[in-house]
Amino acid sequence: MSNAEAVAKKFRERDIFGRWLLSFPALFVIFIAAVGPLFVMLLYSFMVKGDYGDVKYWQFSGDGWFSVFFQRDIFDDTVSVADAHLLILWRSIRLAAMTTVLTLFFGFPTAYFIATRPEGKRELWLFLITIPFWTNILIRTFAIQETIRNEGVFNTVLMKLGIISSPIQIMFTDTAVLLGMVYVYLPLMVLPVYASLEKLDFRLVEAGYDLYAPRLQVLWRIILPLTKPGIIAGSILVFIPAIGAYVTPRVLGGGKNMMLGNLIELQFGQGRNWPLGAALSITLMIIVTVALLFYVRNASKSGAGHGH
Amino acid sequence: MASVASAIDARGVSKVFRGAGQDEVRALDHVSVAIRENEFFTLLGPSGCGKTTLLRLIAGFDFPTEGEILLYGDDIAMLPPYKRPVNTVFQNYALFPHMTVAQNIGFGLEMLGKPKDEIAGRVAEMLRLVRMEELKDRRTSQISGGQQQRVALARALAPRPKVLLLDEPLSALDYKLRKDMQIELKRLQHETGITFIFVTHDQEEALTMSDRIAVMSKGRILQIGSPRDIYERPAERFVANFIGETNMLKGKLGKVSKDLADVTLHAGPKLKATVPETLPASGEVTVVIRPEHARIAPGGKTAGLLKGELENIVFFGTDTHFHVKLNDGSPFIVRQQNASSEAPGLSIGSQVSIAVAENSARVLKD
Ligand SMILES: Nc1ncnc2c1ncn2[C@@H]1O[C@H](COP(=O)(O)OP(=O)(O)OP(=O)(O)O)[C@@H](O)[C@H]1O
Numbered sequence A: 001m002s003n004a005e006a007v008a009k010k011f012r013e014r015d016i017f018g019r020w021l022l023s024f025p026a027l028f029v030i031f032i033a034a035v036g037p038l039f040v041m042l043l044y045s046f047m048v049k050g051d052y053g054d055v056k057y058w059q060f061s062g063d064g065w066f067s068v069f070f071q072r073d074i075f076d077d078t079v080s081v082a083d084a085h086l087l088i089l090w091r092s093i094r095l096a097a098m099t100t101v102l103t104l105f106f107g108f109p110t111a112y113f114i115a116t117r118p119e120g121k122r123e124l125w126l127f128l129i130t131i132p133f134w135t136n137i138l139i140r141t142f143a144i145q146e147t148i149r150n151e152g153v154f155n156t157v158l159m160k161l162g163i164i165s166s167p168i169q170i171m172f173t174d175t176a177v178l179l180g181m182v183y184v185y186l187p188l189m190v191l192p193v194y195a196s197l198e199k200l201d202f203r204l205v206e207a208g209y210d211l212y213a214p215r216l217q218v219l220w221r222i223i224l225p226l227t228k229p230g231i232i233a234g235s236i237l238v239f240i241p242a243i244g245a246y247v248t249p250r251v252l253g254g255g256k257n258m259m260l261g262n263l264i265e266l267q268f269g270q271g272r273n274w275p276l277g278a279a280l281s282i283t284l285m286i287i288v289t290v291a292l293l294f295y296v297r298n299a300s301k302s303g304a305g306h307g308h
Numbered sequence B: 001m002a003s004v005a006s007a008i009d010a011r012g013v014s015k016v017f018r019g020a021g022q023d024e025v026r027a028l029d030h031v032s033v034a035i036r037e038n039e040f041f042t043l044l045g046p047s048g049c050g051k052t053t054l055l056r057l058i059a060g061f062d063f064p065t066e067g068e069i070l071l072y073g074d075d076i077a078m079l080p081p082y083k084r085p086v087n088t089v090f091q092n093y094a095l096f097p098h099m100t101v102a103q104n105i106g107f108g109l110e111m112l113g114k115p116k117d118e119i120a121g122r123v124a125e126m127l128r129l130v131r132m133e134e135l136k137d138r139r140t141s142q143i144s145g146g147q148q149q150r151v152a153l154a155r156a157l158a159p160r161p162k163v164l165l166l167d168e169p170l171s172a173l174d175y176k177l178r179k180d181m182q183i184e185l186k187r188l189q190h191e192t193g194i195t196f197i198f199v200t201h202d203q204e205e206a207l208t209m210s211d212r213i214a215v216m217s218k219g220r221i222l223q224i225g226s227p228r229d230i231y232e233r234p235a236e237r238f239v240a241n242f243i244g245e246t247n248m249l250k251g252k253l254g255k256v257s258k259d260l261a262d263v264t265l266h267a268g269p270k271l272k273a274t275v276p277e278t279l280p281a282s283g284e285v286t287v288v289i290r291p292e293h294a295r296i297a298p299g300g301k302t303a304g305l306l307k308g309e310l311e312n313i314v315f316f317g318t319d320t321h322f323h324v325k326l327n328d329g330s331p332f333i334v335r336q337q338n339a340s341s342e343a344p345g346l347s348i349g350s351q352v353s354i355a356v357a358e359n360s361a362r363v364l365k366d
């Protein structure tokens, strides 16, 4: 082996070692913070529940998973579908989907507005959009409660104006939860959509106008397909936390309008059924994964995406 | 001129862009131009002179600050771009990246609500016209610059606009492709019979392709005329300088009869030069002489000729340029074809005399 080769080999070896060292933070995060806890949850979901919470370690049973979908009558042991769970599941999916659609509906024009401001002024608008982030989500949610409750600003003003004679019940309805979630998650839609609108070549928009496309057609045929990556990213960023939302349904929905997050919390708290809680958590993850796969595949098919 | 309406008639059009604060840019300054039907009309001028701005006003992307724009006699200044029978070939092509070549070409027709089979037929016809049939299902990101250029052309021609606007469509192409596309463009204009308004800052391109040229500078149109007009009878110093290589000599204006004037050049001889309609007031004038209208010969004896010292010889393949320093110090270039057997045996540093072809000199307006 020549000297040069030996040096090269040494460098290669050091290089490989160095690369592993540099990957350490990433590997740490992936295994300790993501895969690990997931594995623990999976394990818990198959164990026997403890009498006062926790689980009986290394005693396995399918009870946790069974009770996600079915319930056993306490008296006669008959098995029936756990419709309370399914109802909550369905509500979670529905509210999360509606939140995504509504944030897109309000967020897209907002992002478009910001992206079409003169270059130096966009930062200010973006900054304004992110202001609510500075406040704790609980406080923001209580602020909404103050606004929409029966004695709140909204109802008081309407009644003073004589538009309604008795307050509209908004609190503790799905509408309240939806309103709260749209408000809280709106910036998560605006920011990624803005990012792709900002990259949009507005000469393409002019080309659209030039080729006889009126405004709506330009939006539909040119702007939307070209900003799809941002729309997909925004939808994902909104849908995932929305379907697992905890604070908003708790404060605005009350006990009757639970979502999955609240149900899971219940199992780890008062319910003392950790295996069920763990199984529900994993169910939630599966729903999210399936929904995302479905959504991303459809989104990229319909617009026929564009290559790079 | 009176009865037949022009395809495009811009009357006293100005465009002022207001920046932040007080500064404003007058991109167009009372521009008036009438463009005839079926004409290949070129806007020629240096960067920033307002060419794109004028096109954008005609296309409807911007509105004039002052003045009106007529399309076949109708004021269109306030019509949105999607209601104007005018299409644009953009400088960067602006093809839709999420559509195929064929979808790009069919887009305008689709937006006009044409039936499907008519669109298909016209797209096929356009693909043939620009010779892009095999690539019709390609993404626009998967074709070369020249091909993109042709798709952009086909896309703009497909809806059969009354006027086609082309904003430096060839500037991104290499020399050879550019030459090919110049011919192609002329052919397309001829075959479709559509009025072309073509923007370029390349004077050679303008001269070879246009029926008429408008030379612009700083938001104003300085001269409108046929390529020959502009080249041989430039009205102003800027035009003479911008179009082709030229020699400018100072002299004293003598007797003027009709469109010919006697000018005594400071460099020596007296010659006859054509004059513009409005003559300069002072006796001091500038005369332009194109390099190919002069002939060079060795020796400085002959009377009545420009004399000087040969400083450089540049060989150009088809012709040769002789750079001469005249006796009064001003530079002068002579261009002579190489084919002519009379290759003058000249050496750098030698004394030469220059003869100017009759009536080829021109007095400038300013
Ligand atoms: N939107 C705008 N805001 C402010 N000034 C502008 C705007 N558009 C153009 N201008 C200015 O107007 C003048 C003319 O611009 P224009 O784009 O028409 O030039 P051009 O002749 O097309 O140049 P080029 O050959 O470089 O394309 C320039 O000084 C330019 O800076």
Ligand SMILES: [Mg+2]
Binding pocket: B051, B052, B053, B167
């Ligand atoms: Mg331009």
